[in-house]
Amino acid sequence: xxxxxxxTEMTATEGAIVQINCTYQTSGFNGLFWYQQHAGExxxxxxxxxxxxxxxxxxxxxxxxxxxxxSYLLLKELQMKDSASYLCAVRDRTGANNLFFGTxxxxxxxx
Amino acid sequence: GAVVxxxxxxxICKSGTSVKIECRSLDFQATTMFWxxxxxxxSLMLMATSNEGSKAxxxxxxxxxxxLINHASLTLSTLTVTSAHxxxxxxxxxxxxxxxxxEQYFGPxxxxxxx
Numbered sequence: 278x279x280x281x282x283x284x285t286e287m288t289a290t291e292g293a294i295v296q297i298n299c300t301y302q303t304s305g306f307n308g309l310f311w312y313q314q315h316a317g318e319x320x321x322x323x324x325x326x327x328x329x330x331x332x333x334x335x336x337x338x339x340x341x342x343x344x345x346x347x348s349y350l351l352l353k354e355l356q357m358k359d360s361a362s363y364l365c366a367v368r369d370r371t372g373a374n375n376l377f378f379g380t381x382x383x384x385x386x387x388x
Numbered sequence: 389g390a391v392v393x394x395x396x397x398x399x400i401c402k403s404g405t406s407v408k409i410e411c412r413s414l415d416f417q418a419t420t421m422f423w424x425x426x427x428x429x430x431s432l433m434l435m436a437t438s439n440e441g442s443k444a445x446x447x448x449x450x451x452x453x454x455x456l457i458n459h460a461s462l463t464l465s466t467l468t469v470t471s472a473h474x475x476x477x478x479x480x481x482x483x484x485x486x487x488x489x490x491e492q493y494f495g496p497x498x499x500x501x502x503x
Contacts, residue, residue, distance in 0.1 A: 312494075317479075319494040320494050321494070322492075364431060376483075377434065378432045378433075381430075383429075
């Protein structure tokens with residue numbers, strides 16, 4: 278099975294940096310994804326890590342350590358529109374390479 | 389990026405009736421489609437996976453006779469909620485994966501309310 282943990286809620290200030298952590302346990306790890314989801318909308322893809330290290334994409338970066346079962350999403354220069362839920366998802370090859378989602382972290386950006 | 393559409397975007401139905409939700413990949417061929425359910429303030433829960441032309445694989449605890457999935461073509465999958473009950477009220481999201489990409493693309497979701 279899969280066990281994916283994220284903090285439930287976080288609050289950060291506009292212009293600041295925030296790090297959202299995700300830990301996972303899975304038997305057939307085959308990649309980790311981060312998605313952004315605004316209330317009432319479908320998730321949108323942010324990043325993908327399959328090897329250890331940091332992937333940078335503009336204001337968003339994602340880090341993976343496979344040995345520790347750990348990832349984080351880093352958001353820089355926070356904007357009000359970044360208020361959303363951030364979902365960590367793990368692809369499991371023993372689960373037909375399906376994506377299994379964590380509970381999501383609800384980020385609130387305040388002025 | 390690739391586009392996945394869902395129809396309808398929201399539906400209200402009476403208890404005991406059936407509802408069909410369509411999921412289409414608009415600009416790519418989706419060899420695999422996924423159906424998720426999301427309750428308020430919770431994350432996405434995978435319901436089933438379907439490959440074109442074959443029977444869907446359901447996750448544990450999901451009733452296959454209640455949630456009928458048909459993946460008739462490389463661009464269309466349907467989810468039919470049969471004999472819907474108020475506890476089936478949820479946000480249903482489909483996702484599609486093509487042959488040449490690791491990425492899954494999500495549809496905009498369908499909000500189902502059963503009265």
